[in-house]
Structures are given as C-alpha cells and as structure tokens.
Amino acid sequence: MLLNLTDVFTSEGKVKELSVPYEEKTFSYMGNEYEIKGDTVADMKLSNIGTGTVLVEGSVTALMIIPCDRCLKDVKVSVSADFAHQVTSPDQEKGATEEASDDTSDEEQNFVSGYELDTDALISNEILIHMPVKVLCKDDCKGICSVCGHDLNEGECGCDRFVPDPRMAAIKDIFNANKEV
Ligand SMILES: [Zn+2]
Ligand SMILES: [Zn+2]
Incomplete structure (x- = not known):
C-alpha cells in the first residue's frame, strides 16, 4: 500500500x-x-x-x-x-x-x-x-534417486546410481551401431 x-x-x-x-x-x-x-x-x-x-x-x-x-x-x-x-x-x-x-x-x-x-x-x-540461500526439508534430506526419481528419504529404491542413465546408454548404443554401418 x-x-x-x-x-x-x-x-x-x-x-x-x-x-x-x-x-x-x-x-x-x-x-x-x-x-x-x-x-x-x-x-x-x-x-x-x-x-x-x-x-x-x-x-x-x-x-x-x-x-x-x-x-x-x-x-x-x-x-x-x-x-x-x-x-x-x-x-x-x-x-x-x-x-x-x-x-x-x-x-x-x-x-x-x-x-x-x-x-x-x-x-x-x-x-x-533475507531469503534463505538453501532450503532443505530436513538437514539430512537424502534427495531423490537420479535414476528413477524415488524419494530416498522413504528408503532405497535399489537403483545402481553409479552407472550412467540407461536412456543415455541406449542412445549411445544407437550412435555406435550407426557408426559401424
Ligand atoms: Zn528434501
Ligand atoms: Zn531409483
């Protein structure tokens, strides 16, 4: 006002x-x-x-x-x-x-x-x-799985997050296949 x-x-x-x-x-x-x-x-x-x-x-x-x-x-x-x-x-x-x-x-x-x-x-x-620099739901929030999007605060989803995204792997396969032709 x-x-x-x-x-x-x-x-x-x-x-x-x-x-x-x-x-x-x-x-x-x-x-x-x-x-x-x-x-x-x-x-x-x-x-x-x-x-x-x-x-x-x-x-x-x-x-x-x-x-x-x-x-x-x-x-x-x-x-x-x-x-x-x-x-x-x-x-x-x-x-x-x-x-x-x-x-x-x-x-x-x-x-x-x-x-x-x-x-x-x-x-x-x-x-x-005065906006906060970082906002967390709790200090030790585990975030979401980068593979399946599961909320890791609710437990493990079983994904191996150390391998590259499977969709990316698929694209790479197609790319390699094309290269060989
Ligand atoms: Zn959170
Ligand atoms: Zn997952």
Missing part, C-alpha cells in the same frame, strides 16, 4: 506506529515464483527525526512455500526481516543532510516516491535480502 508521509515529514518529533499488510500473495526469486501463506503483516514505526526526514523502522515475517533443494518437497519457510531506513522528503534540499550521509541515507530508495512510501516495495526488498 502507499503511505503518505507528509504529516510525519512536517511534524517535528512525530512518531507513528502502525501495522501494514503486505499485499503480495506470491514472491518472485531467482526466476521462481513462491506462494506466500496466510496474511503477512509488517509492524512499522515512523519517526520524524528532523525536518523532512523520517526514520522507517519495522519488522516482518513472511511464510513461504519453497521446494526442498534436494527432494523438491514443499517446505514452509519463514522469512523474517528487521529494517530501518531513513527517508527524505522530496522538498528537502539535496546535500542539506550531508552530515547524516554516513549510514542509510545514500542507499537507493525505490520504495519512496514523492511523499509516499510504497510499503509493498519496501517489504519485498527486505524479504529479498
């Missing part, structure tokens, strides 16, 4: 706390689309920390369905993020807050447009940064 920050930008010392619903139901990551379970709500605190400057702090937890890296079974993954961003009003002169440029003020803020804070864009950003 779009939050108009005008009143917080202009009222010295103003603090506003609110719950913000995250309106996305899926999340795109590295070319995949993941389902977001249930309602995701971010707790946010907006503080005026000087004329035309607002500190946006908050936290969010999203529950996502991501397939296990090894066996592809759906795994419920909870992605949490804490964040703090300094946002500057568009009529605040550039360079006026130069002394504060040591922290977050110089980062790219694609979630601010004019006086409005795009909370969905901000939350998407945070989830993106």
Whole structure:
C-alpha cells in the first residue's frame, strides 16, 4: 500500500506506529515464483527525526512455500526481516543532510516516491535480502534417486546410481551401431 508521509515529514518529533499488510500473495526469486501463506503483516514505526526526514523502522515475517533443494518437497519457510531506513522528503534540499550521509541515507530508495512510501516495495526488498540461500526439508534430506526419481528419504529404491542413465546408454548404443554401418 502507499503511505503518505507528509504529516510525519512536517511534524517535528512525530512518531507513528502502525501495522501494514503486505499485499503480495506470491514472491518472485531467482526466476521462481513462491506462494506466500496466510496474511503477512509488517509492524512499522515512523519517526520524524528532523525536518523532512523520517526514520522507517519495522519488522516482518513472511511464510513461504519453497521446494526442498534436494527432494523438491514443499517446505514452509519463514522469512523474517528487521529494517530501518531513513527517508527524505522530496522538498528537502539535496546535500542539506550531508552530515547524516554516513549510514542509510545514500542507499537507493525505490520504495519512496514523492511523499509516499510504497510499503509493498519496501517489504519485498527486505524479504529479498533475507531469503534463505538453501532450503532443505530436513538437514539430512537424502534427495531423490537420479535414476528413477524415488524419494530416498522413504528408503532405497535399489537403483545402481553409479552407472550412467540407461536412456543415455541406449542412445549411445544407437550412435555406435550407426557408426559401424
Ligand atoms: Zn528434501
Ligand atoms: Zn531409483
């Protein structure tokens, strides 16, 4: 949703706390689309920390369905993020807050447009940064058989996985047969 920050930008010392619903139901990551379970709500605190400057702090937890890296079974993954961003009003002169440029003020803020804070864009950003590198259904997931696709967590399938894929072997036979003709 779009939050108009005008009143917080202009009222010295103003603090506003609110719950913000995250309106996305899926999340795109590295070319995949993941389902977001249930309602995701971010707790946010907006503080005026000087004329035309607002500190946006908050936290969010999203529950996502991501397939296990090894066996592809759906795994419920909870992605949490804490964040703090300094946002500057568009009529605040550039360079006026130069002394504060040591922290977050110089980062790219694609979630601010004019006086409005795009909370969905901000939350998407945070989830993106906090996505897990690896998703496993359990630490010792055995994955699936590369020959028959059997879930090895449910026991051995009996395949000899040290021989090449039989389909590949068949193609090789045809190839060799043709060569001999
Ligand atoms: Zn697994
Ligand atoms: Zn197998």
